[in-house]
Amino acid sequence: MRQQGAAGWFKHDITHRGVTAWALTLALALFYLLLYYGGRTVAGVYIPDVWTYVSDGLGLPHKWTFYGLLYTLAIVIGGVYVMRKYSHNRYQLVRTSVVIFVQCTLAFAIPWILAVFEQPEFYFSYLWPLQIENFYPSNVVNQPLPILLYSVLGSLVLVPILGVLYGKRWYCSWVCGCGGLANTAGEPFRHLGTKSMRSWRFEKWAVHLTLVIALVVTAMVIAAWAVGDNYPQFEETAASMQSFYGFLVVTMLSGIIGVVAYPIGGTRVWCRFFCPMAALLGLIQKFGRFRITVKDDMCISCGLCTKYCEMGIDVRAYAQNNEDFVRASCVGCGLCAEVCPRGVLRLENKTPRDPQELTMSSLLSESYR
Template sequence: MKKYSITQITRHIIQLLSFILFPGLFILTWNAISSIYRAILEGTFTLSSMMSPILILIAVIPITIFLGRFFCGYICAFGSMQEFLNYLGTKLKIKNIKINPNLDKKLKYIKYILIIIFVMLWTFNITIDAKLSPWNVFGVYSSYKGWSDFSMLLTFGGLLLLLIIISSLFVERVFCRYFCPLGAIFSLISKPRIYKIKKDSTECVNCDLCTKKCPMGIDVDEETSAHGKVISSECVDCFKCIDTCKPKALYINPKQTVSGIVVAAIILGIYCAGTMTPNTSNSGEQLLQNSLTQGKYTDGTYTGSGEGYRGTVTVEVKVSDRNISSITVQSYQDDEPFFDKAQNTIINEIISNQSTDVDVVSGATYSSNGIIEAVSDALGVSFTNPNDQMENERGHGGGHRHRME
């Protein structure tokens, strides 16, 4: 019976908990980078509006710079999925495909090219449909309630996810190695990390097991022989190479193992804080309404509904002195972190502009459109949902609009 080290047992426990409790953390981290970048370019960046993404990046970026890619090795549910699938493949007697080292190095440039492409899209304010992303499809089906609708599996993103699942049976962490733009960012910023795996050459027997066990395809033996330590920023701090080394030639500072556990706890803790920041715009109350003397809406309280990512979004809109005075979300079915991200921005902008003609929030496009459509429905104004590519004109008394005296 294979004996697992305390390090691997602990790491797998953290991976499992992260997968169950925070399956979309890697998506939120990527969206946080995108949101902050776009806000800076558009000149709309403020600490109050960006507090949630800022907290998420505070949890991840400094730790990655100084300690390494513990996020990838311990927290990322997408990476954990690939790791489990490869383990499953070995149990099913599926032989791993060994990628030629030269080809492996060239393929790893793909993720850096993807970063450049995404930055260009962000710069020109081009939004990618959520159904094109395997990350988003994974996020939908990583929770139990996501399986109530199978439509996302029949999208381009669903096809990509299926390809990643199949390829993971043959190549460990194939997406992480070659295609993950977030992993590419972590790879770039983790180069100066303090702790690195080292080797006592006098104990090494050149068995090369360390290289064979590396999930990221690092030539551990070559690097440690040439530099005395693993310098590759592809390292995700899983420590499999150390646990595999029978003569114990590879080693780390004991503090690094402890750091991995502490870092995982810190990331999850700050992440929770980031997703539970006070929602100052839940009710949509704005001081701006006091300075508006004449509006275009009929006073009263109205309800309306729209289609979000997973289902119906229902809102209550209050109109006072012919202006929108407050917007309250009554119900929604989308994932909370994504919906909150959209809600906190969209409601403020609708009230500030006194119009539903506002931009969607990057990374929460469907939730944004669901809120905008619901408010439009309540006010009886026209709305075209770009996600459905169809006209959805609503008359003044049409749709689900109800007047409540």
């Protein structure tokens, strides 16, 4: 609902795709253009390296430290806003505190300390396949053994086990910086995620395609390293795939579009449509214990749960049908339960599951809604 006065107009306009929302999108796009392409000539135009000048002025090692600082500040300030807004909800308070803590330590302070001691860069909260470079041999050979073990065991053991036990929420809504920014600074835009069937169909294909491409690129880069100079053409193809993935997925989709789209497309464009980690954890979630349970015959069909679901899930449809559900895309943010005026919804880790739900055909067909 729009409040009266200039402040009311602005609040409504910027959170409902008004002119100020588009202006913010353009400003964010310009910020990222300068960040990623500053100091280079693109299409014959020299782009000034503004953020390097700024970070030099602030005495920071490089512009990526400056960006990390801004990102962390956005999560801390947005996190405080979210904690005040949902101060009555213990789940949101604990979850947001963890998000802030992880960002400040694992994603900012520790990488900075590693840089100060001239150690290889490593972000402990980003694991393969989200951080695809973690498994590239050129990085692996430079990592100290404890970090290498953390990276491999984290991706191949910790991610699936916690995914089975707690669903994808343990990562997507508690640890990952992309989800962290979405659920803090992005909070005012969470309702903008599209709920159409067309977007759901696109999501299914796009997110799993990105996962497959991530797997193929990783395998090719490792294989190219293993065969060395014996197959130069294969090496060249692997290098092209690596740089294609780096440009399209890492830089454009994850680094730029994911955040630039907040004011017009909602906060989880990257997580929902393109993140390979979200795709992997979503598949695991379908077999795991996490689900949202529904209290029978309590729903009044107000639609608030669907409106505020950042992943575009039609939660109301399940509530109206008195149907507990597990959706691969659900990040377990808990906001559907929070906004429901009747306390209909609950996030749970239940066991054992109905064996009927675990068939491969149901996973691949209509239950994967």
